[in-house]
Amino acid sequence: MTLEIRDVHKWFVGQHVLRGVDLTVESGEFVSLIGHSGCGKSTLLNVVGGLVSADAGAALVDGAPITGPGPDRAMVFQSYSLLPRLSIEANVREAVRAARRDKNKAWGDEMTERYLTAVGLWEHRHKKPHQVSGGMAQRAAVARAFAVGPRILLLDEPFGALDALTRARLQGQLVELWGSESDTETVIMVTHGIDEAVLLADRVVVMANPPFPSIRAILDVPIERPRDRATIGKHPVFESVQSELMTILSEDALTAA
Amino acid sequence: MTATVQPVIVPAPAADPSSVPSPPARAGRLGPAASTLGWALLGAFTLVAVWALVCTRTADLPTPAATFTALRQLLSGAFEGQADYGRGIGLQLMSSLGRVFKGFLVATVVGVPIGLAMGASPRAWKAMNPIVQLLRPVSPLAWFPIALTITKAAPTASVWVIFVTALWLVVINTAAGAAHIPHEQLDVARVFRFGRSAYVRHVLVPNALPSIVTGLRSAMGIAWMVIVAVEMMSASSGIGFFVWDAYNAGNLDFVIAAIVIIGVVGLVLDALFLKLGRKVTLEVRR
Numbered sequence: 311m312t313l314e315i316r317d318v319h320k321w322f323v324g325q326h327v328l329r330g331v332d333l334t335v336e337s338g339e340f341v342s343l344i345g346h347s348g349c350g351k352s353t354l355l356n357v358v359g360g361l362v363s364a365d366a367g368a369a370l371v372d373g374a375p376i377t378g379p380g381p382d383r384a385m386v387f388q389s390y391s392l393l394p395r396l397s398i399e400a401n402v403r404e405a406v407r408a409a410r411r412d413k414n415k416a417w418g419d420e421m422t423e424r425y426l427t428a429v430g431l432w433e434h435r436h437k438k439p440h441q442v443s444g445g446m447a448q449r450a451a452v453a454r455a456f457a458v459g460p461r462i463l464l465l466d467e468p469f470g471a472l473d474a475l476t477r478a479r480l481q482g483q484l485v486e487l488w489g490s491e492s493d494t495e496t497v498i499m500v501t502h503g504i505d506e507a508v509l510l511a512d513r514v515v516v517m518a519n520p521p522f523p524s525i526r527a528i529l530d531v532p533i534e535r536p537r538d539r540a541t542i543g544k545h546p547v548f549e550s551v552q553s554e555l556m557t558i559l560s561e562d563a564l565t566a567a
Numbered sequence: 568m569t570a571t572v573q574p575v576i577v578p579a580p581a582a583d584p585s586s587v588p589s590p591p592a593r594a595g596r597l598g599p600a601a602s603t604l605g606w607a608l609l610g611a612f613t614l615v616a617v618w619a620l621v622c623t624r625t626a627d628l629p630t631p632a633a634t635f636t637a638l639r640q641l642l643s644g645a646f647e648g649q650a651d652y653g654r655g656i657g658l659q660l661m662s663s664l665g666r667v668f669k670g671f672l673v674a675t676v677v678g679v680p681i682g683l684a685m686g687a688s689p690r691a692w693k694a695m696n697p698i699v700q701l702l703r704p705v706s707p708l709a710w711f712p713i714a715l716t717i718t719k720a721a722p723t724a725s726v727w728v729i730f731v732t733a734l735w736l737v738v739i740n741t742a743a744g745a746a747h748i749p750h751e752q753l754d755v756a757r758v759f760r761f762g763r764s765a766y767v768r769h770v771l772v773p774n775a776l777p778s779i780v781t782g783l784r785s786a787m788g789i790a791w792m793v794i795v796a797v798e799m800m801s802a803s804s805g806i807g808f809f810v811w812d813a814y815n816a817g818n819l820d821f822v823i824a825a826i827v828i829i830g831v832v833g834l835v836l837d838a839l840f841l842k843l844g845r846k847v848t849l850e851v852r853r
Contacts, residue, residue, distance in 0.1 A: 378757075385758045391751040395773040404769055405759040458759065510746055 311338045311372055311382075311461050311495055314360065319368035320353055322358070324478035327353050329524045333515065338496045342507035344555065346562055348443065350524055351500045352466055357386050358498060359464050364432055371462070372423075381409050384460035388467040390447040391440040392454075399435035402426060402454045411456045418457075425492075429483055444474035445487065452484060453509070456492050463488065465499040469506065478539060481510060482517035489535065504555050508548055509539060518562045603703050637820035638827060640850035656809060656828060659839035663798060663805040664832070665720065670729025674786065677730075678737030679779060681853055685738065686745020699738055707732040712802060722804070725797040732793045733786035740782025765830050777848045784840035791833045 313335040318400050327350040338435050356362040357369050360379040369376045373381075399422060404417040409500040414449035424438045426432045429449040448468060455463055468484075469477040488497055501507050507514045511531055518526040533547050542548050580818050583599075624628045629637070647656030684691040685699075707728050716725035748770060756770050798807025806829055813821035 359758060361754060367799075378761055381760070385754070387751055387754060389751045391755045393755065393769050393773070396769060404761075404765060405755070408761045408765050409759040411762075435824060454759075 313462060313496060313498075314370045314373075315354070315358070316368050316370065318354070318364045318369060319515055320350070320357065320359060320362065320365050322353075325519070327524075328357070328364070328409070329520070330339045333523045333525065333528075335496055335498065337495045339484075339513065341499070342514045343498065343500045343512035343517060344504065344514060344559070345480065345526075346505045346519060347518040349519050349562075351517045354524075355385075355464050355498060355500050358462070359383055361385075363369070366475045373387075380460060380513060381412070382460055383462045383464060384409070384458045385464045386448070386451050388470050390439070390444065390451050390471075392447055392450055394439055397436050397438055398431055398442065398450045399426065400440070401450060401565035402457050405454045406457045408429055420456040421459065422453075425457040425487075426450070429453045430454075437532050443476075443482065444557060448480060449483070452480070452487070454486065456487055456494060459493050461492045462496045462498065467502060470502060477506075481506065482539070485510060486513065504552055504559070505543075507538065508551050509542060514551065516555065516558050518558075522562060526562065527554075529554060530544060534547045574633040606819045627628045627819070630822060631818045634823045634827075636816050637818070638824040641821065641824050641828070648745045656806070656825065659804060659809045660828070662722075663794050663807065664797075666726045666805065667787075667794050670809070671783075671787060671790055672731050672802055673726075674733035674737050675783065676780075678734050679741050680740045682741025682779070682782075683767070683771060683775060685742035685813060686747075686775060690791065692742065692746070695738075695783070696742075699735055703735040708796055708800070711797060715801070721801045725794065725802060725805075728797050729794060730837050732790050733783075736789065737782045740778045740785070744778030744781075745771055748774050763787045777844065780840065780847050782843040784837065784844060787836050787840055788833065791829075791836060795829060 314366065315331050315333040316397075318328050318331040319326070331350075331354060343354060353362055354491055357364050358376065360376050366489075376383075392398070396404060402422045402425065403418060406413075406421050406490075407415070407514050410418065422555075423432060425433055428450060431446060431449055431453065434442060435445065435495075439450070442450075448471075452468070465484075470481055474479065497510075499507075501512065508531055514529045514531060515525060516527040516529070517524055524561065529551050531551055533542065533545055615802040619629075621629050622628050624689075626742050641656045644656040647655045658704065681695065685695050686692070710731045711724060714724035715721065718724045718727060750773065752770050756766050761770065765818040797809065798805035799811040800807075806825065810822055810825050813825065
């Protein structure tokens, strides 16, 4: 399964947010999108998710153009976005049933239990979103996305609102779910965090504001998995990618200011 | 010269209640509840005093004492009497409340779906909003002749008037709630491709619920006012009929006593909806 983004353009109220984006993501890849606010990274993610349509160009999954949301793609939003009146379990179950009408109820119930268990929330399944912490809510949102059985997982600053310890744990769970248990092949994650981008991704796509092109640079992160977060900071590849990102992003910050 | 620094651990004090300072005494002599009640009583007393003073100047207005007697008389025989004219005030209230609830119920059943449709679909909004805005400022009493012509019966016609009274408020508030679904919930519904039924059940109705209840509350408030007027126009039972009948009989003390009772019933109805509103709002707050 290949995701192809071909010369995608998007304007928002006269702003040319996506300026001819070309990007190909191969099956099994974890790609981070990083850049300053307004660089279009979330817009690009939403184009792939089918929430925003491109004004020109196309995004294709295995050669088929994306025209809207589909069961092959699921999203995790920054704001958790659980439905407030439904229990944690119902949030996952209803999403699975709605997204996968090709599967029966038993399949949906099984996926719900499997992924809520995987993120450690099965015993909290009867709680409402307002009764759990932000970290737990976001774990539920991650479980919901995986439970749909998507081949591409799209994450929009998923851990931005969490404290450092919770974030570290969720990053670990995410990689574990992607790597072993799930059918999910590809992950695209929008983030603000340089360390997070490098720690998790195989490739980091740096996006930028005008006058730069939308995609400023694509950096490979050839660090073998599983990665150890305790020692990865000392890894020469990590250090070089990190400093390169730092340099590119600070240039963009200067032109923006 | 080096000194070993020992950690200082404070031992737990021996239990000696006399050495523990007691919390400071309250600054005021009365608690907040007593203060609220005190001022309320003062306000009520002032009103009654002014009323009594006016009564010394005119013989038309019944005195507070006469009204109080009338009130006691009304309440003691509240549920007595069979015939329409001699019925107790409690039975009259039941007639009025029955009409209000019937009209109100129909308005809810009709108004909530219309409001949800208007809130969820811009086309439905454009189609129905002008009608709603045009008819909303019309006094519901203006519908009474039409209702009477159609139903040929005053009690049924008053239910119809209550329906019209409540309808616009229910529709407008429901539509307002349904039109403001949080962005992230819309995204969730789209990404996970919620069908119409799942969207209505899990996104639309839950988000509209607090403002639906707000609409029901204001509708009930107005309906309770309107029923008195409708029953004064043409009815042979109900609290409005009772007020008009008491006036025709020259019993102004009964009229004032009835006003007090109408006020209390309205207050209770409002409190019930306020409580319901708090319940549905608190459930979602995080």
